Amino acid sequence: MRILHTSDWHLGRQLHGRSLLADQAHVLEQVLDIAERDEVDVVLIAGDVYDRAVPPAEAVSLLGNTLRRLCVELGKQVILIAGNHDSAERLGFAAELLGHAGLHIVGPLTAEPRPLTLVAAERGGHTVSAIAVDFFGLPYAGPAQVRQTLGVEVSSHDEAMGALLERVESARDHSRPCVVMAHCFVAGGEASDSERPLSLGGADQVAGDRFAPYTYAALGHLHGPQHRGAQHIRYSGSILKYSFSEARQRKSVTLVDIDGAGGVTIAQRDLKPLRDVRIIEGSLDALLATGHTDPAADDFICARLTGSGAVLDVMGKLRAVYPNALQAVRLTRDSGGARFGAGRDVLKQSQYELFREFYCHVQGEGMSDAQQRYLQSLLQALQQEGSL
Amino acid sequence: MRILHTSDWHLGRQLHGRSLLADQAHVLEQVLDIAERDEVDVVLIAGDVYDRAVPPAEAVSLLGNTLRRLCVELGKQVILIAGNHDSAERLGFAAELLGHAGLHIVGPLTAEPRPLTLVAAERGGHTVSAIAVDFFGLPYAGPAQVRQTLGVEVSSHDEAMGALLERVESARDHSRPCVVMAHCFVAGGEASDSERPLSLGGADQVAGDRFAPYTYAALGHLHGPQHRGAQHIRYSGSILKYSFSEARQRKSVTLVDIDGAGGVTIAQRDLKPLRDVRIIEGSLDALLATGHTDPAADDFICARLTGSGAVLDVMGKLRAVYPNALQAVRLTRDSGGARFGAGRDVLKQSQYELFREFYCHVQGEGMSDAQQRYLQSLLQALQQEGSL
Numbered sequence: 015m016r017i018l019h020t021s022d023w024h025l026g027r028q029l030h031g032r033s034l035l036a037d038q039a040h041v042l043e044q045v046l047d048i049a050e051r052d053e054v055d056v057v058l059i060a061g062d063v064y065d066r067a068v069p070p071a072e073a074v075s076l077l078g079n080t081l082r083r084l085c086v087e088l089g090k091q092v093i094l095i096a097g098n099h100d101s102a103e104r105l106g107f108a109a110e111l112l113g114h115a116g117l118h119i120v121g122p123l124t125a126e127p128r129p130l131t132l133v134a135a136e137r138g139g140h141t142v143s144a145i146a147v148d149f150f151g152l153p154y155a156g157p158a159q160v161r162q163t164l165g166v167e168v169s170s171h172d173e174a175m176g177a178l179l180e181r182v183e184s185a186r187d188h189s190r191p192c193v194v195m196a197h198c199f200v201a202g203g204e205a206s207d208s209e210r211p212l213s214l215g216g217a218d219q220v221a222g223d224r225f226a227p228y229t230y231a232a233l234g235h236l237h238g239p240q241h242r243g244a245q246h247i248r249y250s251g252s253i254l255k256y257s258f259s260e261a262r263q264r265k266s267v268t269l270v271d272i273d274g275a276g277g278v279t280i281a282q283r284d285l286k287p288l289r290d291v292r293i294i295e296g297s298l299d300a301l302l303a304t305g306h307t308d309p310a311a312d313d314f315i316c317a318r319l320t321g322s323g324a325v326l327d328v329m330g331k332l333r334a335v336y337p338n339a340l341q342a343v344r345l346t347r348d349s350g351g352a353r354f355g356a357g358r359d360v361l362k363q364s365q366y367e368l369f370r371e372f373y374c375h376v377q378g379e380g381m382s383d384a385q386q387r388y389l390q391s392l393l394q395a396l397q398q399e400g401s402l
Numbered sequence: 403m404r405i406l407h408t409s410d411w412h413l414g415r416q417l418h419g420r421s422l423l424a425d426q427a428h429v430l431e432q433v434l435d436i437a438e439r440d441e442v443d444v445v446l447i448a449g450d451v452y453d454r455a456v457p458p459a460e461a462v463s464l465l466g467n468t469l470r471r472l473c474v475e476l477g478k479q480v481i482l483i484a485g486n487h488d489s490a491e492r493l494g495f496a497a498e499l500l501g502h503a504g505l506h507i508v509g510p511l512t513a514e515p516r517p518l519t520l521v522a523a524e525r526g527g528h529t530v531s532a533i534a535v536d537f538f539g540l541p542y543a544g545p546a547q548v549r550q551t552l553g554v555e556v557s558s559h560d561e562a563m564g565a566l567l568e569r570v571e572s573a574r575d576h577s578r579p580c581v582v583m584a585h586c587f588v589a590g591g592e593a594s595d596s597e598r599p600l601s602l603g604g605a606d607q608v609a610g611d612r613f614a615p616y617t618y619a620a621l622g623h624l625h626g627p628q629h630r631g632a633q634h635i636r637y638s639g640s641i642l643k644y645s646f647s648e649a650r651q652r653k654s655v656t657l658v659d660i661d662g663a664g665g666v667t668i669a670q671r672d673l674k675p676l677r678d679v680r681i682i683e684g685s686l687d688a689l690l691a692t693g694h695t696d697p698a699a700d701d702f703i704c705a706r707l708t709g710s711g712a713v714l715d716v717m718g719k720l721r722a723v724y725p726n727a728l729q730a731v732r733l734t735r736d737s738g739g740a741r742f743g744a745g746r747d748v749l750k751q752s753q754y755e756l757f758r759e760f761y762c763h764v765q766g767e768g769m770s771d772a773q774q775r776y777l778q779s780l781l782q783a784l785q786q787e788g789s790l
Contacts, residue, residue: 068456071491078495085499103459107466108500111473115499 021060021234022252026073040288060234061097061197120151154197208256255291305335409448409622410640414461428676448622449485449585508539596644643679693723
């Protein structure tokens with residue numbers, strides 16, 4: 015059975031106030047192509063399919079259209095769990111009806127997780143045989159929700175996941191391969207700036223070996239593709255770079271082949287963005303000179319500027335050649351010659367994103383352009399006066 | 403073929419700040435019962451299934467659960483069009499996938515309406531025969547949207563509906579009975595205070611005889627059950643009384659039998675509310691005395707008070723016996739002995755509802771209790787000083 019594992023689509027998300035809808039549609043075309051060309055049987059989407067509980071109507075249309083093409087045009091089975099950015103109730107609308115068309119959405123947490131058993135022809139053999147795999151989709155749920163829904167005493171995300179997996183253990187058929195989908199932060203995972211913390215102070219971390227007993231753990235939440243502890247406990251990563259801290263990541267989807275003996279083979283398929291998210295570095299003059307002939311001048315750009323002279327309207331000059339320049343950072347050298355500024359910038363960026371998310375969460379809609387500009391200037395001013 | 407026609411569920415709506423979710427779930431149980439007991443083939447929901455573009459998560463769950471039971475447990479076909487309160491894009495999510503399970507949602511307007519042809523066994527004959535009926539679901543769309551989507555020049559709601567029905571005419575199979583679903587204000591229709599005007603100054607009205615050529619027109623928008631011009635051009639009305647101006651209405655769903663010759667038989671099935679919406683009238687003392695033994699003291703109450711003495715804390719006294727008293731109006735007599743006050747009250751109520759809708763629409767969430775109280779007191783003060 016061939017599985018395509020993806021997660022963290024964050025449809026409707028913006029990057030520094032710029033819409034990414036065209037970029038998201040662009041890579042989703044590639045996901046559809048891969049599902050078709052690689053003859054995938056099942057597509058797993060491990061949460062955060064939307065960027066917020068009430069996504070923009072265009073994001074709803076993009077998701078609906080993509081899922082329709084996967085299920086109806088390509089005939090794939092799709093399993094989708096709610097992440098911490100999604101509203102489980104809204105995402106779970108009419109889930110049982112959608113199951114008839116091969117779209118299996120796991121919205122709100124239920125006390126007794128039930129497996130979805132899918133059957134596919136086994137590949138590579140001389141005789142045709144079938145392989146059945148159990149899939150358990152666990153939507154994102156914090157300790158409080160697990161306490162309430164399962165009626166168990168858990169106080170950390172790790173204990174909550176333990177309680178959920180206990181239910182999975184008693185519901186699974188041990189004669190079959192078993193795939194678990196979860197949306198969580200596995201301890202030791204490499205985070206980036208674009209994930210919303212599940213809780214503060216590290217209490218959100220789940221021990222990776224909890225997933226060791228399963229044939230494959232299809233994880234969502236962390237935006238960089240990575241495995242934790244073993245190859246089969248894996249984050250596919252997001253479909254796009256959602257912050258400059260991900261500039262060096264290669265975004266991809268994961269292909270997982272499961273054979274009748276429960277053996278697993280893993281491959282990655284790269285996704286090529288419509289506009290890359292890049293950090294460029296040099297003097298302003300040098301960057302502008304390069305930019306004039308840069309074939310990818312439409313990329314989203316963070317410029318790290320060397321040189322100490324005061325320059326007026328840096329962003330205006332940059333945008334004359336890089337229209338999607340979103341950020342400029344001045345690099346300075348300390349006595350040892352090391353650069354700093356970037357760490358601080360990441361901090362600012364993170365606070366910007368955090369506040370933006372918080373605003374969305376509270377107001378049910380994103381900040382206006384004017385509000386985003388004000389927030390940016392405020393954070394910049396605080397940084398300049400040393401308060402950040 | 404037997405059709406159950408309903409509309410204007412307005413799930414998530416409040417009445418003067420009170421949640422109606424339990425009341426809505428209560429009557430939806432009756433709709434399910436009627437669909438089963440009366441052996442309905444098709445359920446038509448003619449728009450405004452939600453009260454606003456972004457309904458509360460509980461309303462999403464209630465709709466999802468009701469549709470699941472209709473389609474999966476009872477095996478009914480369901481056709482649902484978006485109304486002016488719904489977000490067509492949000493409601494239309496995964497519509498094509500849901501069609502596989504018998505749930506046919508018509509979200510955004512399309513340039514070429516296509517019929518859904520449903521087949522049922524014909525009733526009452528000695529031999530078993532089948533009847534096929536074409537259903538066209540037209541979601542709510544104002545003139546601007548019809549101009550844009552169909553590429554035609556229309557400037558009024560009436561012309562817009564005309565353009566849509568022209569497309570229906572050219573797409574329908576004239577050898578079959580044909581049912582049109584639409585969400586609009588048919589001229590001459592009896593409005594109530596709880597419908598949001600489609601446009602100002604009467605430009606929202608559609609000529610009823612546009613629907614004359616069809617076997618049945620299942621209309622939504624007006625909350626009182628009524629037909630316009632002919633029996634087969636009909637509003638089922640809302641499932642609950644959503645304002646005191648509807649206190650005298652009987653809420654129901656409409657059953658429509660279509661025979662092979664295109665003949666139509668119409669019946670109504672009453673819906674019994676969990677808590678009625680009532681207007682009571684008398685002196686405060688008399689109302690309080692009656693209230694103490696009123697078996698339906700939980701109803702939503704508007705008290706029309708006779709007598710001229712000043713009374714402190716009228717609402718507090720009323721709520722001691724009618725916990726869901728929502729409004730009190732003092733009746734006064736003019737020289738001719740006629741009462742007034744009510745007309746003015748309806749005006750105030752209408753402005754209150756209009757502003758509440760407007761706030762929801764702009765903010766994406768309802769007003770808080772404190773905001774609603776403030777708005778009410780403001781409107782009351784304006785009314786008292788004669789500005790309203």
